[in-house]
Amino acid sequence: MENPMQHNQSKLFINNMMESAIRIGLLFILVVWTFDIIKPFVIPVLWGAIIAVALMPMTQKLERALKGRRGLAATILAFAGITLLIAPFWIVTSSIFEGISHSIEVLQSGEVDIPGPTQKIADIPLIGDKLFEAWALFANNLEKAVMHFLPQIKSAVSAAAGMLGSSLGTLVMFIISLAIAGGFMAHAEKSAAAVNTVAVKIAGTHGEEWTTLTAATIRSVLLGVVGVAFIQAILIGSALFTFSIPAAGLFTFIVFILGIAQLPPLLVVLPLIFYVFSTHDSTPATIFTVWVLVAGVSDSVLKPMLMGRGVDVPMPVILIGAIGGMITAGIIGLFFGAVVLAIWYELFMTWLKTEEQQNANAEQANEAEDKLVSLPVED
Numbered sequence: 001m002e003n004p005m006q007h008n009q010s011k012l013f014i015n016n017m018m019e020s021a022i023r024i025g026l027l028f029i030l031v032v033w034t035f036d037i038i039k040p041f042v043i044p045v046l047w048g049a050i051i052a053v054a055l056m057p058m059t060q061k062l063e064r065a066l067k068g069r070r071g072l073a074a075t076i077l078a079f080a081g082i083t084l085l086i087a088p089f090w091i092v093t094s095s096i097f098e099g100i101s102h103s104i105e106v107l108q109s110g111e112v113d114i115p116g117p118t119q120k121i122a123d124i125p126l127i128g129d130k131l132f133e134a135w136a137l138f139a140n141n142l143e144k145a146v147m148h149f150l151p152q153i154k155s156a157v158s159a160a161a162g163m164l165g166s167s168l169g170t171l172v173m174f175i176i177s178l179a180i181a182g183g184f185m186a187h188a189e190k191s192a193a194a195v196n197t198v199a200v201k202i203a204g205t206h207g208e209e210w211t212t213l214t215a216a217t218i219r220s221v222l223l224g225v226v227g228v229a230f231i232q233a234i235l236i237g238s239a240l241f242t243f244s245i246p247a248a249g250l251f252t253f254i255v256f257i258l259g260i261a262q263l264p265p266l267l268v269v270l271p272l273i274f275y276v277f278s279t280h281d282s283t284p285a286t287i288f289t290v291w292v293l294v295a296g297v298s299d300s301v302l303k304p305m306l307m308g309r310g311v312d313v314p315m316p317v318i319l320i321g322a323i324g325g326m327i328t329a330g331i332i333g334l335f336f337g338a339v340v341l342a343i344w345y346e347l348f349m350t351w352l353k354t355e356e357q358q359n360a361n362a363e364q365a366n367e368a369e370d371k372l373v374s375l376p377v378e379d
Contacts, residue, residue, distance in 0.1 A: 043332065044173055048180030050335050051081070052188070053215045054222040059185045071186045078182030082175050089171050091249045117278065210343055217313065217342045218335050221322050223306040224315070225334055228299050229259025235295035236265060243280070243288050245272060260331065262323050265296045313342045 055077055062073035117135040137144065184191050192211075199207030237252030245251065251272065255265045269292045277285045304315065318338045325337015 044176045045180055046332060047174065047177035048184055050218055050222075050332075051177060051181035052184035052191075053218045055081075055181065056185060056188060056215075057219075059188070070188070074182045074185035077185065078178045081178045081181075085171060085174055085178070088249075088253065094249070210346070213313075213342055213346060214339050217318060217339045220306075220318055221335050221338045224303050224318070225262070225322055226260060227306055228302045229256050231302060232256075232259050232265055232295055232298060235298065236269065236292050239288060239291040239295065240272070243276060243284065245276070259299070260334070261326065266293075269293070269296050313345050317341050317345050 059070070059073050059077055062076065063070050066073050117132050134149075137148065195211055196208050199211045201207070233252050233256035236255050237248065240248035240251055251268055254268050258265050258267060273285075273289050273292065276288045280288070303319070318341070321338035321341030322334045323337070325333030325335070325340070327333070329336060
């Protein structure tokens with residue numbers, strides 16, 4: 001028969017367990033509701049934090065130039081970033097709309113004169129013959145060519161429209177993120193103190209070191225990935241505009257995106273080289289080829305110079321984290337992947353140092369014990 005004391009303890013345990021389960025369930029529901037409420041703001045806030053960390057050194061320099069006015073410095077940088085976002089987008093969209101408008105006007109006038117392909121096009125390996133036939137069809141019988149390639153044309157137009165709409169949404173998101181970054185930069189000390197407090201609560205004594213490592217890694221990725229992609233896009237874009245390549249703004253933007261995605265810009269450059277050789281003389285075409293090829297491989301020189309600066313983590317670790325993070329979580333994964341791998345690298349190195357320190361302490365203890373044993377015993 002059950003003891004009354006045991007019965008009371010069992011009843012108390014069940015009551016406590018049920019009460020704890022109810023509290024945990026209500027807390028879980030509250031967390032889920034809270035996440036649903038703040039979900040639309042998570043990505044802009046994360047991007048705002050990343051941008052603020054990356055631009056903080058520039059903000060501090062501008063603050064000193066403005067005699068300590070941190071808010072004004074942060075506002076100027078935020079507006080400058082918004083301008084730098086809107087200007088290229090406006091150039092690219094204007095270039096696209098001008099091309100579409102010109103094409104519509106030419107089609108409506110009926111005076112379509114497409115130059116036929118040269119033998120150089122047919123000599124291109126693998127795709128030369130098919131490209132020559134398609135180009136010749138458009139040059140000789142445009143209406144038949146349009147009807148023949150109508151499904152592909154519809155797919156291309158629909159993909160371009162979807163890309164344009166997605167780009168517009170991304171632009172708006174980054175404008176909001178820059179405004180948030182301006183707020184973070186204006187109150188950098190309070191934001192950093194709050195982050196350090198949370199990091200110490202989560203990771204203990206190493207939390208503050210990891211927040212410093214996170215900031216340095218974000219700046220390293222921004223310089224080594226986004227910065228190099230921007231430089232490459234400028235170098236290649238200047239060649240495209242110099243040689244009056246159609247839709248030069250759009251191709252420059254694609255080169256920039258490929259650079260961020262760690263894909264070679266030669267994917268865009270090589271078809272343009274064939275186009276220039278088919279439409280220009282040999283000398284300017286050769287100059288264009290050398291220009292864009294040198295710009296296309298410039299990342300092999302720029303990345304070792306820019307990536308990993310200010311961080312004790314090796315460049316391959318940061319680069320692998322950035323690429324893997326981008327494959328997993330998109331563009332924002334560039335930064336989170338690099339940060340996660342950098343922290344794991346630091347944990348691994350700390351573990352190795354701890355093992356070495358323990359071995360060194362053991363050796364010192366053994367040496368001290370041997371010395372004590374070897375001392376003569378006094379009578």
